[in-house]
Amino acid sequence: MGTTTACVLGISGSLRSASTNTALLRAAGALVDPAIGFRLWDELATIPPFDEDHEAEPPDPVLRMREAIDGAAALVIATPEYNGSIPGQLKNALDWASRPYGDSALTGKTTAVIGASPSDYGATWAQDALRRSLEAAGAHVLDTGVAVPRSDEAFDADGRLADAALHIELGEAVWTLTTAMTEKEGLCDVR
Template identity: 60%
Template sequence: MSTTFSLLGISGSLRAASFSTAVLRAAIDVAPADTDLTLWRDLAGVPPFNEDHEDDPGPAVTAMRESITAADALVIATPEYNTSIPGQLKNALDWASRPYGESVLVGKPVAVIGVSTSDYGADWSQQALRKVLAVSGAEVLETRLCVPRADALVDGDGRLTDTETTGRLRDLVVDLRGLLRHETKAA
């Protein structure tokens, strides 16, 4: 009996030509055969977090929470804006982490990727994202992937062309699958 692992890719960038999204598309291409990685594309539709509405957040937040719940694990690729994660991504995670005690992030395995045009590969935003996820109860994969100088690694068609980065991306997905397999055996 074979198991297919369901991963949900979330890009922290809203740009049409996002390098973070390009990295996630590459992850789809390099994911092993027993891994179904789909890209969630509705970040722009998530309204600003308002605690007054956390019990009845509206359809965009409900759909996001359902997508996260349905996935075995998440792969989040984030750019770095002013040394941190983009506001829209933080906002979505605030919604996902609420209401208190009902977070869809609790126990959810998550791999984090930092993507930047700088020499540091969004290292600071990756650290901030890891902190937010950990506080929200997610199980953050220890394996780190920083993708520096992404503008030189993604071609004009939005494809990741660097074989070293592609290999590291595949390793990250395999590590996340390994974490899922470990949890499946423990259950």
């Protein structure tokens, strides 16, 4: 474990080990002011299917996810695009995180949505769907975002965006997110 600080929590909607969306989150995390901190949450694969029968006593992985979200000052979520929308595992996790409605870990949470895709559109449809889902859950979703097209060619050997304009756009999105964080500064372990 690292130090406990106000931080931005990054959530990748991809389970793939070589995910370009996870690479995009790492690039975003490198742009977060060290005084704020960044943590990449990497337990998406552990979240079981949402089941209202277990809502009152959710499984441990769900409790850990909610705790991570609640402990963050802000979220940045990177989504791939599967069949024009967000991946099922990400939507499932957000369904768990959205409960109980109105008093969930997502309620009022300042959130930025970004995405990468091998297509020419950079997961824009998925980002739109993710924003709608987050807004319905009560998150404070920022208008800013980053769409990385042709993601299989978008990163250099150091994990930075190869396109200078996209790198600047990502920096602006990170700056907008960190300046929009509310007074309820969360605390989380930065690894």
